[in-house]
Amino acid sequence: MSQNTGVKICGLKQAAHVHAAAEAGARYVGFMFFPKSPRHLEVEEARALAAEVPAGVAKVAVTVRATNEELDLITGSVPLDMLQLHGGESVERVAEIKARYGLPVMKVIPVADESDLAAIDIFADVADQFLIESKPPKDAVLPGGNGLSFDWRLMAGRKFWRKPWMLAGGLTPENVQEAIRMTGAAQVDVSSGVETAPGVKDAGLIRQFVAAATA
Numbered sequence: 688m689s690q691n692t693g694v695k696i697c698g699l700k701q702a703a704h705v706h707a708a709a710e711a712g713a714r715y716v717g718f719m720f721f722p723k724s725p726r727h728l729e730v731e732e733a734r735a736l737a738a739e740v741p742a743g744v745a746k747v748a749v750t751v752r753a754t755n756e757e758l759d760l761i762t763g764s765v766p767l768d769m770l771q772l773h774g775g776e777s778v779e780r781v782a783e784i785k786a787r788y789g790l791p792v793m794k795v796i797p798v799a800d801e802s803d804l805a806a807i808d809i810f811a812d813v814a815d816q817f818l819i820e821s822k823p824p825k826d827a828v829l830p831g832g833n834g835l836s837f838d839w840r841l842m843a844g845r846k847f848w849r850k851p852w853m854l855a856g857g858l859t860p861e862n863v864q865e866a867i868r869m870t871g872a873a874q875v876d877v878s879s880g881v882e883t884a885p886g887v888k889d890a891g892l893i894r895q896f897v898a899a900a901t902a
């Protein structure tokens with residue numbers, strides 16, 4: 688663990704939780720734009736929430752195979768620092784989004800087994816960061832935010848990729864220290880693990896998570 692561990696709290700919907708995350712020391716907050724998600728925000732809600740985020744904390748829009756029309760609306764309405772692409776976007780689409788919006792892009796790499804890690808090299812020229820997380824079950828409604836972890840042993844000795852990366856998937860205040868120890872992650876992301884029900888964040892759990900990740 689390290690006091691320098693970067694923490695992203697994803698799927699925030701309330702100002703109080705944005706404040707709890709920022710005051711605890713989170714470096715990123717994630718706003719969901721995916722109507723099927725219990726964490727989904729309309730752009731007006733996201734714009735109001737973004738105004739609560741202090742300087743120094745990055746505002747990340749999480750999207751899933753969003754069209755240019757949808758991204759135009761999101762980026763035109765909400766002041767953002769990063770776009771997280773959580774769908775099956777191609778290398779070409781990631782490059783197009785990066786050029787069109789001029790924002791850093793975090794590409795999600797879903798992992799179930801070792802072969803899935805090859806995608807990191809494939810996207811390394813176009814993505815600014817990676818979020819490495821568990822592949823969702825085949826019948827899952829959501830491609831992320833499922834509270835499921837993957838086998839962290841797959842990451843052992845793999846931390847020297849060309850771009851920064853974040854570990855995600857099923858992290859909690861209880862397991863995040865072990866996850867960092869096993870993977871060497873310098874950054875971690877959480878959503879379900881700081882909730883009391885899907886989409887319902889808890890300020891105490893947010894504080895516990897950031898404290899454990901940065902202890």
Ligand SMILES: O=C(O)c1ccccc1NCC(=O)[C@H](O)[C@H](O)COP(=O)(O)O
Nearest residue numbers: 697724831832833834856857877878879
């Ligand atoms: O959180 C969602 O509802 C979601 C829906 C669709 C795509 C992505 C989503 N979340 C993105 C995140 O970055 C989550 O924090 C990440 O998947 C980890 O989630 P969890 O396992 O719940 O901590």
